[in-house]
Amino acid sequence: MVCPPQADKAYQTNQHLRERSVNKDEYCICDECGSKFLKSSSKMMTLCPECAHVLYGYPNCAHAFKNGRCIYCHWDGSQSEYVKRLKRTE
Numbered sequence: 001m002v003c004p005p006q007a008d009k010a011y012q013t014n015q016h017l018r019e020r021s022v023n024k025d026e027y028c029i030c031d032e033c034g035s036k037f038l039k040s041s042s043k044m045m046t047l048c049p050e051c052a053h054v055l056y057g058y059p060n061c062a063h064a065f066k067n068g069r070c071i072y073c074h075w076d077g078s079q080s081e082y083v084k085r086l087k088r089t090e
C-alpha cells in the first residue's frame with residue numbers, strides 16, 4: 001500500500017467557517033426591558049444580554065457604561081419590573 005503524497009492538503013476549506021458577513025452593528029429592541037442592544041452581543045434575538053441572563057441564564061455581558069450605554073452590548077441600563085424583582089430575590 002502506498003499513500004498518495006500530499007493528498008488532502010488543499011481540500012481543508014471549512015465551508016461553515018466561511019465568513020457570513022454577520023450583520024455587524026445591527027441593533028434590536030429588547031422585548032423585556034425595551035432597551036436597544038447590539039444583536040451580535042446577545043444569544044437571543046429578542047432579549048438584550050442582561051435580560052437573557054436574568055431570565056434564561058445566558059452569559060451576561062460584562063457591561064461597561066459610557067455615556068449611559070454599555071460600550072459592548074449597547075444596553076442602556078433599563079430594567080423591567082419583572083427583571084428587577086427577579087434580581088432582588090437573588
Ligand SMILES: [Zn+2]
Nearest residue numbers: 030033048051
Ligand atoms: Zn433587556
Ligand SMILES: [Zn+2]
Nearest residue numbers: 061063070073
Ligand atoms: Zn453590556
